[in-house]
Amino acid sequence: MDAAMDGWSEFNVAMMGATAALAGLLIVAASVNIGEIIKSPAISSRLAAGLAGLVLAIVASGIGLVPGLPLAAYATATVLLALVAALISVMATRRIYQNRDPANRAKVVKSVVGFITPGCYLVGGILVVAGLPIGLMWFAAGALAAIVAGILISWVALVEVLR
Template identity: 55%
Template sequence: MIEEWSEFNVAMAGATAALAGLVIVAASVNIAEIVKSRTLTARLLAGIAALVLALAVSAIGLVPGLDLTWYGVLIVVATLLMSVFQVNVTRLIAGDPNPADRARPLKYLIGFLPLAAYLVAGVLVGVGHPSGLYLAAAGCLLAIVSAIVVSWVALVEVLR
């Protein structure tokens, strides 16, 4: 089943690797303003971590002869490892002294979307259900979207 997804995985591995690099380079342009924020650096790191998760899941899916059960386990493990960054962002935003910032759950909820998709995908793939591969693809696309949103805030909104 995984072999049918090889072209998608190749495309997503390349796209997420390139996007993660671009986000890091672009952030360096406004780094002085970004580091002044209590939560922005953590949000940017969580966005990059989501891209690294998408890269890892796509790359692992290209391993020849990989068993679906192992692929599912590796997706779950990678997701749990990368979740640490999003949990940290949520904790920082929840503890933000500015009540207006704490009242905007979209600031951190968007980062949980790809993680949730990957977690469920990993379980489904691990038990051999083909819908898990579609959910993993959705997780990859959600990781790209959430990273772009976080990057936009870090790179553009910080200057307003």
């Protein structure tokens, strides 16, 4: 790894553990009500977007721990992963807007939350590829955003299922 990565290993280890634990809890929580969740494409898609953000953070943090990996390779891999997570959020947004139920409010907020994590990783990756190590801070913001978004998305989705 590049000298710019000095000091990031502890952060990446912590983020891998936190995001992996939260992803597991999200899966367990969703599985309890899976019958109701799959009846609503909008809810299941939002949960998928939240999970995609967490998986992005897990994998990006793991890649950041690979010894000797060039910084540009780390950034490129992270950008590709972020694009996949963003695509899942695009699909979730489509499902949110296809849901014509009057109780389906705050469509913009529900949609935007799924893009925060991949957006941070995309910006960070582009900055790092451009030779600006400050992009690593965007990776950190993405990992933290994945935790917040994962909690928010799962809470709102599970409350909607139980309504």
